[in-house]
Amino acid sequence: MVSQDASSIDIFSALSNSVRIEILRNLNDSSMLSSKLAKKMNTTVQANQKHITKLTDCGMVTKGSDGRLELTPIAKASLTQISSFTFFAKFKDYFLDHTLEGVPDKLIQRIGELSNANLIEDPMVAWEQAKAMVANCKEFLYGCSAMVPLEFYGVVKNKFKPGVKFKILSPKKMMVAKGFYEERKKTGWDDQLKKGNVEEKVVANLPLTVVVTKNNAEVLFAHKKTGQIDGNMLFLSSDPKFMQWCKDLFYYYWNEVPEIKGVSFKEV
Amino acid sequence: MQQADSDYTKIDELFGILSNVTRLEILKICSKQHCSVQELACSLKLPQYVINKHLSLLTDESLIEKNSRTYYLSSYGSLILKKCSPISFLNNNQKFFEDHDFCEIPNQFIQRIGELSQAQLIKGAHIMYSHWTGICSEAKKYIYCIFSYPPILVSEPIKQKVSEGIEVKLLFAKGSKNPESTEFVRNLRLHGNNLQHNLEKRRLDKVLPNMILTDKESALMFPDGKGATDFHSNFVSSNQEFCRWCLDFFNYEWENGEPFSRFKTSL
Numbered sequence: 001m002v003s004q005d006a007s008s009i010d011i012f013s014a015l016s017n018s019v020r021i022e023i024l025r026n027l028n029d030s031s032m033l034s035s036k037l038a039k040k041m042n043t044t045v046q047a048n049q050k051h052i053t054k055l056t057d058c059g060m061v062t063k064g065s066d067g068r069l070e071l072t073p074i075a076k077a078s079l080t081q082i083s084s085f086t087f088f089a090k091f092k093d094y095f096l097d098h099t100l101e102g103v104p105d106k107l108i109q110r111i112g113e114l115s116n117a118n119l120i121e122d123p124m125v126a127w128e129q130a131k132a133m134v135a136n137c138k139e140f141l142y143g144c145s146a147m148v149p150l151e152f153y154g155v156v157k158n159k160f161k162p163g164v165k166f167k168i169l170s171p172k173k174m175m176v177a178k179g180f181y182e183e184r185k186k187t188g189w190d191d192q193l194k195k196g197n198v199e200e201k202v203v204a205n206l207p208l209t210v211v212v213t214k215n216n217a218e219v220l221f222a223h224k225k226t227g228q229i230d231g232n233m234l235f236l237s238s239d240p241k242f243m244q245w246c247k248d249l250f251y252y253y254w255n256e257v258p259e260i261k262g263v264s265f266k267e268v
Numbered sequence: 269m270q271q272a273d274s275d276y277t278k279i280d281e282l283f284g285i286l287s288n289v290t291r292l293e294i295l296k297i298c299s300k301q302h303c304s305v306q307e308l309a310c311s312l313k314l315p316q317y318v319i320n321k322h323l324s325l326l327t328d329e330s331l332i333e334k335n336s337r338t339y340y341l342s343s344y345g346s347l348i349l350k351k352c353s354p355i356s357f358l359n360n361n362q363k364f365f366e367d368h369d370f371c372e373i374p375n376q377f378i379q380r381i382g383e384l385s386q387a388q389l390i391k392g393a394h395i396m397y398s399h400w401t402g403i404c405s406e407a408k409k410y411i412y413c414i415f416s417y418p419p420i421l422v423s424e425p426i427k428q429k430v431s432e433g434i435e436v437k438l439l440f441a442k443g444s445k446n447p448e449s450t451e452f453v454r455n456l457r458l459h460g461n462n463l464q465h466n467l468e469k470r471r472l473d474k475v476l477p478n479m480i481l482t483d484k485e486s487a488l489m490f491p492d493g494k495g496a497t498d499f500h501s502n503f504v505s506s507n508q509e510f511c512r513w514c515l516d517f518f519n520y521e522w523e524n525g526e527p528f529s530r531f532k533t534s535l
Contacts, residue, residue, distance in 0.1 A: 010362070011355050012287035018280040059362050073365050074358050080378045084351050086279050088344065095344040096330060106512065108350055109380045224343050 011078050014058040020051045021082070024071065027061065028079055031070035083112030091119060098221045098230060102207035104252055107245065114219075116239035123232035130234065131155075133213055137164055143211040144169040144253045146229055150177045157187040166198045169253050171206035176265045202263040203253060209234075210249050217246035285329050286352060290314065291322050295331060295341060295349050302338035353382030364389060368490040368498060372476050374520065383513040387488070387505035396502055397421045400480050400487055403504075407482035410435040412518045414479045416497045418452040422480065427456055436467045439518070439525050441475040453531055461529050470525030479514055486514040 014020055019041075026032070026040055034052060038045045052069065055061040060075035071079075088095055088111065100108055120126045134141065134155050141156075141164060148170065156166065184190050192198040209220040209229050216238040222229050237243070285291060293312055297303055305323065309316045323339060326332040331345035341349065358365070358381065370378070390396060397419065404411055404425035411429055413422075415438065430436050438458070453459055458469055478489040478497045485506040492498040505511070 011359050012283050016280050016284035016287045021280060059366065073369055073371050074362055076371050077358055077365075077378050077381060078355065080375060081351065081354050082279065084379065085282060085348065088347050088351065089279055089282055092330060092344050095347055096342055099343055100347060105350065105509070106380050106383065106516070108347065109354065109382060110376050111347075111351075112379065113376070 010058045011060070011074070014055055014060050015078065015082070017051065019048070020055060023048065023051055023055065024060065024075055024079055027069055027071045028076060031064060031068040033068055037069060081112075083115050084109065085112075087112050087115050094119060094233065097224050098233075099207070099224045099227075100221060101227075102205070102222070103249065104256075107249055107252065110245060110248075113241040113245040114235060114237075115241075117235040117237035117242045119233060119235055121233050126232055126234050129236055130211070130218060133211060133216060133218060133236075136215070137213040138162070139214045140165045140167075141211065141213050142167045142247070142250045142254075143209070144206055144250055145209045145211065146171050146174055146206050147209075147231075148174070148176065148180075150180065150183050153183050153187040153189050157189070160188060160192050160197060163197075166192070167201075167250075167254060168198070169201045169203060169206070169250075170265070172202055172204055172260055172263050174265050175268050178267045180265065180267050201254060202260045203257045204260060206253070208249075210246050210253075212243060212246045212250055217243045219246050219249065282329065282348070285325055285331070286348075288322070290318070291326060292352065294319070294322055294326060294339075295345060295352075298332055298339055299341045299346055299349055302335065302340045304338050308339070353385055354379065355382075357382045357385045360385075361389070364501070367493045369493055369495065370477070370490050373517075377513065377517055377520075380513055380516075383509040384488070384503055385509075386507035387503040387510045389501060390504050391501040393500050396487070396499065399502075399504055401425050403480055403482055403485045403487055404429060406484045407434055409483040410437070412437045412439075412479075412481045412515070412522070414439045414475050414477070414518065414521060416441045416475050416478055418450070419499070420451045420455075423452045423455040430456070430464055430467050433466055437518075437522060438467075438469045439475065439521055440469065440471045442471045442473050442528075459531055469528070470522060471528050472521060472525045475521070477517075479518065481511065481514045481518055486511045488514055 015024075022041060023037065026037055032040070034045050034048065038048050041048070052061060055075075056063075060072055060078070061069055062072055064070055120129060134152060137159065141159075143166075145168070148168065156164070159166075189198060193200065207222045207227060207229070209218075209231075211218050216236065218234050218236040220229050220231060220234045235242075290312060294308060297308060297311060305316050305319050308323075309319045312319065323332060326345075327334060327339075330342055331348060332339050333342045333345075370381075390399060400419065400422050401424075404422050405428070407429055411426060411434060413426075413436075418438075418440070426436060456467070457463070458467075463469065476491060480487045485504070487502050487504045488510075489497055489499065489502040503510070
């Protein structure tokens with residue numbers, strides 16, 4: 001569909017200049033006269049003029065009857081998209097050898113919501129952080145994970161009494177350590193399953209890990225080459241937008257991906 | 269010249285790369301298959317040196333990777349290409365959104381606005397009404413609606429579906445123009461608490477787009493520039509992505525809605 005692309009040139013070329021992006025961002029906060037805009041941007045009306053003309057031609061800025069410059073709905077909606085482009089560009093190296101396979105398109109479109117997250121690249125720090133998340137969880141812990149280490153059950157057994165609820169989703173082919181089922185019995189996990197404080201689901205495939213608690217969330221993606229989850233690098237944050245995105249990803253798997261019943265994992 | 273936020277100094281370069289029709293086409297073609305320069309030149313009907321120039325810009329930006337003689341989209345490039353779809357949608361509907369408002373729609377749905385790309389923009393009240401009736405009649409599992417002012421014509425097919433036992437959820441705007449006396453309310457016996465078990469109603473302080481959504485097809489109406497629902501043009505489609513957007517939006521609004529008993533007694 002060439003025609004579709006032909007028209008997408010306008011918005012992209014409007015955004016292809018950092019001064020124009022800054023103008024749009026300023027006007028997104030409030031409409032204003034070009035003199036005030038120039039002052040806010042520490043520049044002159046003349047220097048801004050050609051950019052404002054271009055933005056007006058692109059249908060992104062209009063001049064109200066009172067002379068104030070204001071954004072069109074198209075411009076506002078376009079600005080909303082920028083954070084996602086920025087996020088991908090900021091972590092370009094990461095996304096060149098990792099894949100977002102398993103993330104539904106609707107959440108890829110919202111990737112900008114991860115903007116305030118930190119990418120932890122030190123394997124030791126990543127491991128410690130992931131452990132601390134479980135150890136410090138309050139009220140609930142929801143996780144989709146292709147690996148549940150034995151020590152997880154040892155840590156969470158102290159969480160049942162304070163009333164923490166767990167929802168854990170795993171892939172069908174998850175391999176677990178020897179003594180996995182024994183450990184679950186011993187630590188009271190199985191009892192909590194019966195009581196409904198713990199819920200579990202199994203799906204066919206899970207190429208990522210996402211864990212959400214009341215206070216923070218983490219997400220890990222897979223290596224492009226091997227398809228294995230890269231446990232050495234994780235995005236972690238307590239930013240509300242980031243946590244909402246992770247929660248929506250969890251619930252996508254929990255509610256929308258078909259469940260497989262009656263699976264028992266292979267102990268190796 | 270003014271230096272913008274450090275966050276944006278690089279992003280403008282990326283937008284510069286994407287602001288060219290040929291380069292976007294190359295990204296699209298290479299997302300489907302590995303391509304040589306000759307093949308790209310041939311399908312885009314451009315000389316090879318032009319293609320080479322664009323390819324070098326795209327590879328410098330790591331959007332495209334090269335494997336001996338063929339080019340293909342990098343994993344980074346495929347993510348960027350996906351994110352281009354809302355921009356294309358906004359561009360294609362620039363005229364429509366000049367006098368329709370969608371700024372108050374929650375951010376997450378604006379970010380996903382590209383999912384509306386496959387829908388058809390249908391204009392004209394008569395065609396729309398017959399479409400809506402059709403959409404309701406085709407429902408097999410559910411009908412979910414958001415109305416600022418319920419169109420009377422759809423009350424018959426909805427009533428029919430309620431009697432067939434199909435799940436119906438209706439979301440109204442608080443204080444909107446749907447008093448108990450309207451035919452819609454009377455016909456569906458929506459007044460009071462004794463609704464049929466498969467029929468539910470809730471209300472919101474303010475509804476933004478209106479929609480009729482079933483397990484088969486959806487229709488979506490945006491407010492005009494003055495905040496009133498435009499009943500003269502709407503997006504209609506059975507496309508999966510489009511219906512998914514509508515369903516997610518409906519569920520989001522439904523969660524915020526409150527159950528209520530009585531409609532206003534008069535206008």
